[in-house]
Amino acid sequence: MNLALREALRAFRRAPMLSALSVTTIAFSLFAFGLFGLVALNLGSALAQIEERVEVRAFIASGTSPEATAAVVGDVGSFPEVASVRFVSEVQALDRARRELGEFEDVFEAGILPASIEVRLRDGFRDPESVRSVSKRLEVYDFIDDIRYGEEWVEKVYRLRNIATAAGLSLGLIFALVAIIIISSTIRMAILARSREIRIMRLVGATNQFIRGPFLIDGFLKGLLGGLVALLLTWVTFEFVGQYVVQATFFGTRLAVVGVLAGALIGLLGSAVSVGRHLGKV
Amino acid sequence: MIRFTHVGKQYPKGDPALDDVSFHVNRGEFVFLTGPSGAGKSTILKLIYVDTRPTYGEVRVAGQSSVTMSARQIPALRRRLGVVFQDFQLLEDRTAEQNVAFALEVTGTPPTQIGPRVARVLTQVGLAAKATALPHELSGGEQQRVAIARALVNDPLVLLADEPTGNLDTRTTRGIFQLLRDVNARGTAVLMATHDLALVKSLDFRTLELNQGRLVYDSGAQRHTTADELDRPGAGPDVRDGDAP
Numbered sequence: 285m286n287l288a289l290r291e292a293l294r295a296f297r298r299a300p301m302l303s304a305l306s307v308t309t310i311a312f313s314l315f316a317f318g319l320f321g322l323v324a325l326n327l328g329s330a331l332a333q334i335e336e337r338v339e340v341r342a343f344i345a346s347g348t349s350p351e352a353t354a355a356v357v358g359d360v361g362s363f364p365e366v367a368s369v370r371f372v373s374e375v376q377a378l379d380r381a382r383r384e385l386g387e388f389e390d391v392f393e394a395g396i397l398p399a400s401i402e403v404r405l406r407d408g409f410r411d412p413e414s415v416r417s418v419s420k421r422l423e424v425y426d427f428i429d430d431i432r433y434g435e436e437w438v439e440k441v442y443r444l445r446n447i448a449t450a451a452g453l454s455l456g457l458i459f460a461l462v463a464i465i466i467i468s469s470t471i472r473m474a475i476l477a478r479s480r481e482i483r484i485m486r487l488v489g490a491t492n493q494f495i496r497g498p499f500l501i502d503g504f505l506k507g508l509l510g511g512l513v514a515l516l517l518t519w520v521t522f523e524f525v526g527q528y529v530v531q532a533t534f535f536g537t538r539l540a541v542v543g544v545l546a547g548a549l550i551g552l553l554g555s556a557v558s559v560g561r562h563l564g565k566v
Numbered sequence: 567m568i569r570f571t572h573v574g575k576q577y578p579k580g581d582p583a584l585d586d587v588s589f590h591v592n593r594g595e596f597v598f599l600t601g602p603s604g605a606g607k608s609t610i611l612k613l614i615y616v617d618t619r620p621t622y623g624e625v626r627v628a629g630q631s632s633v634t635m636s637a638r639q640i641p642a643l644r645r646r647l648g649v650v651f652q653d654f655q656l657l658e659d660r661t662a663e664q665n666v667a668f669a670l671e672v673t674g675t676p677p678t679q680i681g682p683r684v685a686r687v688l689t690q691v692g693l694a695a696k697a698t699a700l701p702h703e704l705s706g707g708e709q710q711r712v713a714i715a716r717a718l719v720n721d722p723l724v725l726l727a728d729e730p731t732g733n734l735d736t737r738t739t740r741g742i743f744q745l746l747r748d749v750n751a752r753g754t755a756v757l758m759a760t761h762d763l764a765l766v767k768s769l770d771f772r773t774l775e776l777n778q779g780r781l782v783y784d785s786g787a788q789r790h791t792t793a794d795e796l797d798r799p800g801a802g803p804d805v806r807d808g809d810a811p
Contacts, residue, residue, distance in 0.1 A: 287671055294659075298659050480655070483655070484655055484657065484668070485668075486644070487615070487644065487649055487655070488644065488645070488668070488672060488673065488720070489642065489643075489644035489669075489672075489720070490641060490672035490673060491641045492637075492641075495672075
């Protein structure tokens, strides 16, 4: 192990240009992937925020007793799809309208806005079908006048999310694939440059396992370094965009660590495949 | 110790590289392998150090058969062979002693043994004074001595030399050849491929001559013991060849 590590580091020292080139190539392909991931992450969280606003609003006929209303709130609160239920009285509705639309303050008179219950849905139940089924169950109560949930809007958000998910997954796969291809060919190049060394090792009777060691460490280190540089580049870009274009969210620590480790893993696997091919002869 | 039995080798393209070749080499023998370029000399050496396998027939080396040997057994066999090439095959970024030590390091020799063994073998090839020189600081003959030292450091049964003097001038060639004879005199068999006919003819060593993949002449054939006797453990060096001028 000690010797393998020494040999791997020797490769860095002996061919600093080639090693730097490998690390840079890995860094840039992961950087492209990282930027894409950042866009996907932010689009996803923006969509999630919009989705959170999906709610069903049921307007209550005036003169309904508070007991009946309280009973509905209790019933609806126990639906499995429902996250929260809130009762908005006539007075509260009026207050809110005046607050939100200050310049029309005088237009609103007491009693003009009906009381309502606002139903927010749990994550995963914000698709058009669940929303429709919840509102159907609300229709049963005869003191409920009208139900609104912005049907068109819900469908649009839902469709947008589906498209974004599909596009994100397929683009992400393509980006990852391109990164893997670039990284493994970079590593194969580095190994080809050392084929003489491999040849001599074989000639003097080194086992394949022994020969593999330094190359695996080499690939792992290059992938790790490339991943770190890519993370740095992504972060710098993110800061720049945040300052001049739009505020966004960066990867969480766990995601960042996973990204860097993915780079190291690709380096390791790329090396394993390339050395394996080299050793496969005979 | 080395025995070819009706060996043929066909590479994917072209004519057969070897065609029904049979011969054997005893412990401690010195054998020339001659013939024009492309006659199959290198292929014979490659078959011995298992860089390739025969298409048909059997190659036996140090008790291992090409028919039954698994890929995992190859490294162990190679540690008992030393190989030297025309282009030396040294690592350019390592000193002479590091190049020699490399052969011991990659085979898991305890570090404490490496230094003394490298020093001993470099002295044997006459390069003790240049142990810390890089290959490009050495002459061609000196580089070949380093390569020979590397081949010898594991105390091989046989030294395989593929045109070891092909890149060297006449005077240097003589020096390298003398070194190979010294190596042989210490009991290591030497199998040397060369197309230097002048060198071969000036000496009375056993000669195997190849042409277009066929063994056309074996100067030692009639004087040889049977294959059964050759495989007997502890068969001694062939004194006649070791003492030849």
